[in-house]
Amino acid sequence: MKWARTAAIVFLLVVSAACLLANVIAPASYAHQFRDEPNASPSRQHLLGTDDLGRDRFSRVLYGTRVSLLLAPAAALLTSLLAAFIGGLAGFAGGWVERLVMAGTDLFLSLPWLFLLITVRALLPLNVSPIISVLITFAMLGCLGWAGAARIICADAGALAQADFILLARASGSNGFRLLWRHLVPNLKPVLYAQFWISVPVFILTEANLGILGLGVAEPLPSWGSLLRELESFSTASAQPWQLVPLILFILVVSSFHLVLSKEELPV
Amino acid sequence: MIDITSLSSVWSPRLGKWCATWLGPARDHLEWPAEGIETLSALPKLAAKILITVLIGGFLGATLVRLAPGFSVDEEELDARLSVSSIRALREARAGDANLVVFYFRYLGRLLHGDLGFSRTLQRPVLQLVAERLPETLKSVALGLALGWSAGLLLAVAIVMSRAWYLDLLASLLVGVLLCLPAAVLALLFVLAQAPSHLLLGVVVFPKIFRYSRNLLTRSSALPHVLTARAKGLGNMRVLVWHILPTAAPQLLALLGVTVSVAFTAAIPMEALCDIPGIGQLAWKAALGRDVTLLVHLTMIVTLVTLVANSASDIIGKTFRASEA
Numbered sequence: 001m002k003w004a005r006t007a008a009i010v011f012l013l014v015v016s017a018a019c020l021l022a023n024v025i026a027p028a029s030y031a032h033q034f035r036d037e038p039n040a041s042p043s044r045q046h047l048l049g050t051d052d053l054g055r056d057r058f059s060r061v062l063y064g065t066r067v068s069l070l071l072a073p074a075a076a077l078l079t080s081l082l083a084a085f086i087g088g089l090a091g092f093a094g095g096w097v098e099r100l101v102m103a104g105t106d107l108f109l110s111l112p113w114l115f116l117l118i119t120v121r122a123l124l125p126l127n128v129s130p131i132i133s134v135l136i137t138f139a140m141l142g143c144l145g146w147a148g149a150a151r152i153i154c155a156d157a158g159a160l161a162q163a164d165f166i167l168l169a170r171a172s173g174s175n176g177f178r179l180l181w182r183h184l185v186p187n188l189k190p191v192l193y194a195q196f197w198i199s200v201p202v203f204i205l206t207e208a209n210l211g212i213l214g215l216g217v218a219e220p221l222p223s224w225g226s227l228l229r230e231l232e233s234f235s236t237a238s239a240q241p242w243q244l245v246p247l248i249l250f251i252l253v254v255s256s257f258h259l260v261l262s263k264e265e266l267p268v
Numbered sequence: 269m270i271d272i273t274s275l276s277s278v279w280s281p282r283l284g285k286w287c288a289t290w291l292g293p294a295r296d297h298l299e300w301p302a303e304g305i306e307t308l309s310a311l312p313k314l315a316a317k318i319l320i321t322v323l324i325g326g327f328l329g330a331t332l333v334r335l336a337p338g339f340s341v342d343e344e345e346l347d348a349r350l351s352v353s354s355i356r357a358l359r360e361a362r363a364g365d366a367n368l369v370v371f372y373f374r375y376l377g378r379l380l381h382g383d384l385g386f387s388r389t390l391q392r393p394v395l396q397l398v399a400e401r402l403p404e405t406l407k408s409v410a411l412g413l414a415l416g417w418s419a420g421l422l423l424a425v426a427i428v429m430s431r432a433w434y435l436d437l438l439a440s441l442l443v444g445v446l447l448c449l450p451a452a453v454l455a456l457l458f459v460l461a462q463a464p465s466h467l468l469l470g471v472v473v474f475p476k477i478f479r480y481s482r483n484l485l486t487r488s489s490a491l492p493h494v495l496t497a498r499a500k501g502l503g504n505m506r507v508l509v510w511h512i513l514p515t516a517a518p519q520l521l522a523l524l525g526v527t528v529s530v531a532f533t534a535a536i537p538m539e540a541l542c543d544i545p546g547i548g549q550l551a552w553k554a555a556l557g558r559d560v561t562l563l564v565h566l567t568m569i570v571t572l573v574t575l576v577a578n579s580a581s582d583i584i585g586k587t588f589r590a591s592e593a
Binding site for chain 1: 445456
């Protein structure tokens with residue numbers, strides 16, 4: 001399946017490049033409304049037609065994909081760093097520190113993910129500017145998604161702390177931060193890498209769920225959540241199949257993220 | 269092996285006496301595996317763990333309720349007919365809640381008396397709302413789990429036993445697509461297709477069960493004792509029932525607990541978009557109305573249910589493993 005992995009990486013690179021160049025490629029701004037052309041069919045001017053407010057759908061797909069593709073990895077990075085810090089420290093310290101941290105992690109893991117997210121989201125202001133809503137959504141995902149990864153990293157760090165090379169490093173005078181930074185962290189990189197790539201599609205899917213429920217990124221800024229929400233008005237399916245393009249792109253991007261990790265790197 | 273009479277005596281001398289009298293000589297045949305007893309003795313520990321988790325979760329929940337925007341403001345205070353002294357009396361009644369620890373103990377006391385508070389958005393007691401809506405969600409979750417597990421496990425077994433590559437490819441593609449779809453999109457598609465919405469949770473759970481159980485069964489079917497059994501000419505069904513499934517069962521049982529949590533999570537978009545009056549829809553409405561009291565209680569109830577489900581699957585898995593050993 002090496003070819004599938006390569007294809008997935010190439011596809012993600014192409015989509016990312018297109019989204020980064022959205023300002024150049026997109027024929028209009030994501031918020032610009034062509035008032036005379038609501039629900040227009042695809043044309044040379046509007047490649048995927050327009051939505052019910054007359055906004056160019058192709059531009060919105062580009063900008064929406066950019067939001068998710070930039071911020072989901074950022075949230076995954078935040079999660080991985082938090083997990084590395086909490087799990088790594090607990091595994092390295094061992095004893096009561098590890099037991100205490102893991103008890104906290106278990107408590108966190110027993111909370112149902114979407115219930116926890118909407119509870120925290122409800123505590124934060126709902127009527128905020130689109131940019132703030134994007135930051136709130138992804139920061140919340142990044143801050144709340146660390147528990148599962150921390151557990152795995154703690155187990156790995158605990159095993160590494162007992163390894164011969166760590167004993168040797170201790171014997172040669174390395175301790176504390178130096179031991180952690182020079183010897184433990186580099187050996188945790190493969191686990192962190194796997195956790196990062198696992199988190200990205202999870203966060204994209206969660207943002208889509210939140211967006212469709214009206215608890216994600218605020219309008220008019222597009223995200224996959226708001227783009228997929230358009231499926232609500234899909235009663236004219238036979239007449240407007242191009243409305244399905246965001247869904248198809250979404251499936252392709254998420255499955256590409258799934259394919260990036262090789263079978264050996266994935267949990268069972 | 270432990271005699272069941274002596275075991276019942278440990279629990280209650282009366283029960284032990286009853287067993288000794290009524291079971292008589294037959295009691296020699298009624299023995300319980302010692303490993304099973306160890307699992308049973310772990311029950312109080314597990315119950316204590318759940319209780320501590322709920323208490324800490326309750327404290328965190330109470331903290332969220334206490335810190336929620338608008339906590340210290342009461343709508344009654346805006347009533348122009350109230351005098352200054354009445355408003356002061358209202359404020360004094362709530363003064364004790366300013367201290368988080370005092371608030372928590374008061375909150376816990378109210379919880380023990382079955383008072384889960386009042387929903388600000390729906391203007392009804394939380395307990396009443398939960399009692400009305402929980403059965404609907406439990407029904408959907410049970411149906412979804414039954415459907416997802418039957419379909420996922422049967423398909424995985426069919427693929428592992430038949431070793432048909434085309435079936436594996438088709439199933440993998442289907443599961444790959446389903447895993448890429450958020451539950452909310454599936455709910456929208458169900459609404460558009462006018463499909464029975466109660467089946468949605470089964471579709472959400474199915475790909476996870478299929479993928480996990482296929483990997484697990486493939487691994488189990490490659491174990492040396494399974495290969496030996498095949499080489500000795502045992503039929504497919506016997507190999508599956510006696511050699512493959514028992515090896516994979518503890519891990520599959522562990523997955524059962526996880527899928528309960530997955531199903532409850534997917535219940536939010538399903539009930540919100542398919543207009544099913546369950547606790548998922550209630551949570552969604554509470555989130556839109558920023559009704560933190562209601563949300564925190566719903567989260568705690570679902571957490572309790574998933575914790576019990578996880579612990580139960582854990583205990584069954586351990587008992588199964590012990591009896592296998």
